[in-house]
Amino acid sequence: MENREPILEVTRLSKHFKLEKRAVYKAVDQVSFQIFKGETFGLVGQSGSGKSTTGRMMIRLYDATDGEVSFNGKVISGKLSKEERRHLNKKMQMIFQDPYASLDPRMTVMDIIAEGIDYHGLAANPSKRAEKVYALLETVGLNREHANRYPHEFSGGQRQRIGIARALAVEPEFMILDEPISALDVSIQAQVINLLKKMQRELNLTYLFIAHDLAMVKYISSRVGVMHKGRLVELAETKELYANPLHPYTKSLLSAIPVPDPLKERARKRITYDPSIHKYDVEQPVWAEVTPGHWVLCSERELAQYRSDLALVASQTSKKGEQSGKSKEQ
Ligand code: ADP
Ligand code: MG
Numbered sequence: 644m645e646n647r648e649p650i651l652e653v654t655r656l657s658k659h660f661k662l663e664k665r666a667v668y669k670a671v672d673q674v675s676f677q678i679f680k681g682e683t684f685g686l687v688g689q690s691g692s693g694k695s696t697t698g699r700m701m702i703r704l705y706d707a708t709d710g711e712v713s714f715n716g717k718v719i720s721g722k723l724s725k726e727e728r729r730h731l732n733k734k735m736q737m738i739f740q741d742p743y744a745s746l747d748p749r750m751t752v753m754d755i756i757a758e759g760i761d762y763h764g765l766a767a768n769p770s771k772r773a774e775k776v777y778a779l780l781e782t783v784g785l786n787r788e789h790a791n792r793y794p795h796e797f798s799g800g801q802r803q804r805i806g807i808a809r810a811l812a813v814e815p816e817f818m819i820l821d822e823p824i825s826a827l828d829v830s831i832q833a834q835v836i837n838l839l840k841k842m843q844r845e846l847n848l849t850y851l852f853i854a855h856d857l858a859m860v861k862y863i864s865s866r867v868g869v870m871h872k873g874r875l876v877e878l879a880e881t882k883e884l885y886a887n888p889l890h891p892y893t894k895s896l897l898s899a900i901p902v903p904d905p906l907k908e909r910a911r912k913r914i915t916y917d918p919s920i921h922k923y924d925v926e927q928p929v930w931a932e933v934t935p936g937h938w939v940l941c942s943e944r945e946l947a948q949y950r951s952d953l954a955l956v957a958s959q960t961s962k963k964g965e966q967s968g969k970s971k972e973q
Contacts, residue, residue: 649677649713650817650849651701656710656720658696670696672873673710675930676938678817683843683850685860685881687896688870694853695740697870698819701851702737703728714817733763736810740822742802746794752805753790756780759813779808783838800831804838811842821853836863858900861885866936869893871916875930879937887956889939889949892916921945 658671671693678684686694699705700720701712712720719731739745746755756776759765766772777787783804794802803823810818820839824832840863843850854860860867861881868878869892877890888894895916902908921928926942933939933949941949 648680650680650715651678651851652676652711652713653697653701654711654713656697656700656712657708658693658700658705659708669873671700673930674870674873674875675710676868676875676878678849678851679866680849681843681847682865683852683863685864685867686851686853686870687855687857687860687867690855692870693873694855694870695821698737698821698851698853702735702819703731704737729763733759733813734815735817735819736813736815737819737821738803738806738810738823740825742799742806742826743794745806746802746809748794751791751793752776752780752797755794755805756790756809756812759809763813765813775812776808779812782811782842783808784834798831799827800835803827803835807835807838807842811846814846815848817849817851819851819853822855823852824859825855839863856899857885857896869896872918874940875938876940877938883937887937887953889933889937889952890941891920892918 654675655673656671656675657669657673659667659669662668674693674697676684686697688694696705700707701714703719703723707720710720711718714731714735719727723731750758753773753776756779757766757772760772760775766775773790776790780787780789785801785804785808789797789801794805797805823839824835827835836859839850842848850863852860852863857867864881866878866880867884869876869884869890871892877884877888877893879887884893885897888897891914895914898912898914902911921942923942926944928940928942929946930938930940931946933946934953937953939946939949
């Protein structure tokens, strides 16, 4: 990765919800990671693992119970002034999973998209405002005739495009895409993904891409973090995570992805994850960097095992390299 400057950093971030009888539910528990400028960071994990809650704390829809969020080097998880909130609202936007629930049904598309333009005073007069909205509609593959219509007149995919136009209207730097295509027909998922990728290239955006399976993030993310029950259990560059998964939960997620080759698909074994193998009641897990950039939540004993597993892989790979080198010489 060329540019390693972090745009966003979370440090031991936690969100605990109070349940009845003084019990607390740790929806997010001591999660730490960085997102670099211009990259797409994938956050995956099964439903209920705390992905949306993590995103909501970043954008201040939830206050953190503990830990810190920094954006462009400034802590944004504490108390913010009105001005700071306004600034953050412009720099950071979120696209939600449900394109039906996230647009106000009583507003026209024009007013939905222009909301941020108005709030931040980005258009000098009504005709400039309309021009901006028309341009945004065209950017996301809709057209100006759509501006006077209401959300119910659109399909799920079109609504998600309206949501994307609304987010882009304030010229953000960072976008949280919370399962942006999960609610859409398979036939239009790729179109929306391609639109998001195009926007990222053209506008130099940074994305946090939340998904519940690893198949989609492989295609779009440069690095991936895996969440399980509120904890981040593994983080690595996408290629590394797919080639050398270490945490048994990551292995189980990967084993759930169908492979296109029918022979390999028949041989594919599903791995189920049994958290009781860890014995964390006797040995507390730590967030450890196993090799540069590859992090795992593990005990000291597991860490030693993971390191020797990766060393073995590395020695096998270099042997293969030597052999193919020799065959070329002959
Ligand atoms: P994900 O996005 O990975 O599916 P969420 O972050 O939405 O998971 O939720 C994580 C857990 O926190 C879930 O068990 C959910 O029920 C719980 N949770 C989320 N929001 C609240 C809330 N406002 N009050 C109580 N529990 C919540
Ligand atoms: Mg969610």
